[in-house]
Amino acid sequence: MEVKARVVGQVLHIIRQFMLNRRTVLVSVFCVILLVLWQSTFLLTDIDSTHFLKASRFDTGAKNMKSKPHIVFILADDYGWNDIGYHGSFIQTPNLDRLASEGVKLENYYVQPICSPSREQLMTGRYQIRYGLQHSVITDDRPHGLPLDEVTLPQKLKDNDYSTYLVGKWHLGFFRKEYLPSRRGFDKFYGFLTGGEDYWSHRRPNMYSQDASEYHGLDLRDQDNPVLDQNGTYSTHLFARKATEIISQHDQDKPMFLYLSFQAVHAPLQAPDKYVERYRNLKNTAVQKYSAMVTAMDEAVGNVTIALRDNGLWDNTVLIFSTDNGARRSAGSNWPLRGWKNTLWEGGIRGVCFVTSELLEKKGTTSEALIHISDWFPTLVRLARGSTQDTKPLDGFDVWNSIRYNSYPSFC
Numbered sequence: 001m002e003v004k005a006r007v008v009g010q011v012l013h014i015i016r017q018f019m020l021n022r023r024t025v026l027v028s029v030f031c032v033i034l035l036v037l038w039q040s041t042f043l044l045t046d047i048d049s050t051h052f053l054k055a056s057r058f059d060t061g062a063k064n065m066k067s068k069p070h071i072v073f074i075l076a077d078d079y080g081w082n083d084i085g086y087h088g089s090f091i092q093t094p095n096l097d098r099l100a101s102e103g104v105k106l107e108n109y110y111v112q113p114i115c116s117p118s119r120e121q122l123m124t125g126r127y128q129i130r131y132g133l134q135h136s137v138i139t140d141d142r143p144h145g146l147p148l149d150e151v152t153l154p155q156k157l158k159d160n161d162y163s164t165y166l167v168g169k170w171h172l173g174f175f176r177k178e179y180l181p182s183r184r185g186f187d188k189f190y191g192f193l194t195g196g197e198d199y200w201s202h203r204r205p206n207m208y209s210q211d212a213s214e215y216h217g218l219d220l221r222d223q224d225n226p227v228l229d230q231n232g233t234y235s236t237h238l239f240a241r242k243a244t245e246i247i248s249q250h251d252q253d254k255p256m257f258l259y260l261s262f263q264a265v266h267a268p269l270q271a272p273d274k275y276v277e278r279y280r281n282l283k284n285t286a287v288q289k290y291s292a293m294v295t296a297m298d299e300a301v302g303n304v305t306i307a308l309r310d311n312g313l314w315d316n317t318v319l320i321f322s323t324d325n326g327a328r329r330s331a332g333s334n335w336p337l338r339g340w341k342n343t344l345w346e347g348g349i350r351g352v353c354f355v356t357s358e359l360l361e362k363k364g365t366t367s368e369a370l371i372h373i374s375d376w377f378p379t380l381v382r383l384a385r386g387s388t389q390d391t392k393p394l395d396g397f398d399v400w401n402s403i404r405y406n407s408y409p410s411f412c
């Protein structure tokens with residue numbers, strides 16, 4: 001009897017252990033199912049992914065739009081934090097102020113401290129350190145450019161039926177034809193390839209000469225061909241005029257991506273007299289001219305938005321205005337931020353930026369969300385209802401919901 005009781009006891013013990021283990025297994029399976037369901041639900045919500053999840057996993061929001069939005073990206077060059085009216089500047093920028101007041105001002109927005117790296121990140125959504133462009137811009141004498149195996153923003157937008165236009169500065173390489181904008185995704189290109197030049201003659205200064213009046217040669221192109229008949233046309237006016245022509249001639253059955261990359265307000269300090277006249281009260285002639293350049297650019301932006309309205313595109317346009325880096329020391333102001341262009345202080349890398357669009361849910365607001373220039377690639381590809389699955393790993397994030405709803409992720 002004693003043996004029998006011991007055997008029965010052991011059997012009961014085994015059964016109890018089995019039940020306990022099975023309960024553990026069942027509980028674990030149940031938890032895993034709950035986790036999967038929660039994760040799926042989370043990924044499909046409209047909660048913003050700004051700093052935590054890759055943009056390509058999100059596709060909500062944009063599907064609610066009637067058609068793919070036109071995207072107009074206006075990039076100013078070396079434009080300082082304190083050189084816009086709504087940051088307290090004395091410089092007259094009524095058009096930029098009005099557009100910003102109708103949209104969302106991005107007040108915690110960052111760029112790179114110099115030209116080419118910011119532009120590369122805009123074009124690829126990837127940090128410039130990944131392709132050897134960390135420390136400098138692309139200079140005229142180097143056989144260098146944005147690597148050809150990088151997928152560009154206009155290429156992705158073209159894949160999604162967009163007509164793609166670049167007007168203005170490229171600065172991402174030109175030593176072989178394969179590096180020209182017309183080979184990197186732009187249907188049309190009208191502008192210049194290097195970092196800066198004379199605003200009227202469109203000739204590039206000789207960087208090795210002590211004589212500021214010595215030039216390499218003409219740097220103004222229509223597609224791949226030199227433009228010979230615009231000597232004397234101020235580039236801000238020329239590029240605004242080209243942009244409005246493109247807008248008026250655009251096939252409205254297709255979505256448009258217009259990258260208007262102003263030469264303004266990069267050196268040299270040059271502006272037509274009628275703008276300089278407005279700042280005659282200033283003693284510093286460099287600040288006089290710089291201010292005039294800013295006001296000319298402001299007027300040009302106003303004219304481009306008028307063209308968008310006149311041609312019936314405005315209501316379905318997302319307009320982004322951004323600088324590529326902070327003001328240089330010579331004339332602009334980044335106050336109260338420390339530092340200048342070429343520095344990693346806030347004055348070099350915290351940029352003026354706003355988004356204006358009828359598609360925004362919270363217009364007339366200011367956003368403190370942390371946003372970087374590399375974020376535009378996944379954000380705009382998503383707006384175009386494209387996918388970033390076939391790109392190299394991105395550093396940028398889709399920030400459309402942060403901007404559209406002016407909201408932070410609810411879980412941070």
Ligand SMILES: [Ca+2]
Pocket residue numbers: 077078114115266324325
């Ligand atoms: Ca720049």
